[in-house]
Amino acid sequence: MVSGDRSRETIERITRAAVEIFSEKGFDGARVDAIAGRAGVNKATLYYHIGDKDALYRMVLRNVITDTVDQIESALSSLSAPEEKLRAYVRIFAGSAADNPGMAPIMMRELASGSKNLPDEIALIYGRTIDLVTEILEEGIRQGVFIKVSPLLIYVMVAGGVVLYRLTDSVRERLAVEAGKHYDVEGAEEEGIIREIETIIMNAVMKRGMNGEAE
Amino acid sequence: MVSGDRSRETIERITRAAVEIFSEKGFDGARVDAIAGRAGVNKATLYYHIGDKDALYRMVLRNVITDTVDQIESALSSLSAPEEKLRAYVRIFAGSAADNPGMAPIMMRELASGSKNLPDEIALIYGRTIDLVTEILEEGIRQGVFIKVSPLLIYVMVAGGVVLYRLTDSVRERLAVEAGKHYDVEGAEEEGIIREIETIIMNAVMKRGMNGEAE
DNA sequence: TAAGTTAAACTAAACGGTTGGTAGAAAGGT
DNA sequence: ACCTTTCTACCAACCGTTTAGTTTAACTTA
Structure with a gap:
């Protein structure tokens, strides 16, 4: 050691x-x-x-979580308008999930087992992400550009959406070849998908008459 | 046998x-x-x-998936307006996840491992859920009440959000007792949360000037 | 010479799966 | 009515293998 x-x-x-x-x-x-x-x-x-194996696993958990959170925090620090920040948050989170392909499976399995092996210290780091979203949304509400929504739910829908999109990749591929069913997003490159998630979230939180319409 | x-x-x-x-x-x-x-x-x-253990596992997979999909399909068959259907879809999906607490962890772990053990037959049943959402959204677009959005992304954001909300339950509880951080949704009974997810999704897909505002 | 690394053999426990057999009800023969 | 066979459901004990983790003795590089 x-x-x-x-x-x-x-x-x-x-x-x-x-x-x-x-x-x-x-x-x-x-x-x-x-x-x-x-x-x-x-x-x-x-x-x-x-x-031992447990220590190794905790090391891995710490790694994937701090990587993601650090990436998001540093990317957001340079922005100030809540709309921009929220858009950036979605983009960075999705990008981080793409850069670090181990994150989604490891976190999902960890959560699925009741987060038994997530040390408090790391759980706290994880909580910072929710704090971040909360701050962005509250600031937007204060400025009158966002409607009142639960930050936690925005958080889980963004994170859950991104993660589930990635994890269902292989199933969708199987459904495509074996049943001819194509569930792709139009213009399905990484970039297009992220942009569309961004749009959906912005539509959900923007006050009416405050932003350009989507599509 | x-x-x-x-x-x-x-x-x-x-x-x-x-x-x-x-x-x-x-x-x-x-x-x-x-x-x-x-x-x-x-x-x-x-x-x-x-x-053997594999057969047992496949049996379990079939069970949890068909349960959920059947519940959703039968609940939607009685409705016709796309707005109503989409609202109901969110509600039933969330309700089904609550009734069948094994579903979320099992599905997440299965997806996390690349869906290696998901037989084609069951993957097809799973695909029916996405088909359902697609039909609802396309009908809404035809009727001019929904904007054009990717059904797949709406699907993953609803499912991912609901599932992640449930799976992060224990972590949030730990963060509450050990760091005094409360990430609850206001009026955090099951019912309130589901309603709010519903609202977020409706805001994201409704054409402007077509529905009552949220909040 | 110290810390770092290796191959290889080893142990103890855990685990998936099997075996050989039993209880009990139903079916069949007389 | 009385045995006898058959079949289903079930079990305790066991077997063979895998796995985390250890130990030892030798080699390497700074």
């Missing part, structure tokens, strides 16, 4: 591999041997640096 | 127990012994009736 310079790189390799495998298989499905294997280190090295 | 009358009841007990345990622990985390135990039968009895 020391941090030389060689150590740091090894730990990073292990973490990256662990994110991948935990996201593919979940905690119980993940094999420590597989993680060590993908990281290109001996299992003993993994135990030497990290500890 | 026969189905007498005593059998049917036993199989039902096993299924109920399996839904509970799979939803708590996921496929890999679930112990066949634990499922048999909770069902009050010997493990061999479980294998006698059902087959």
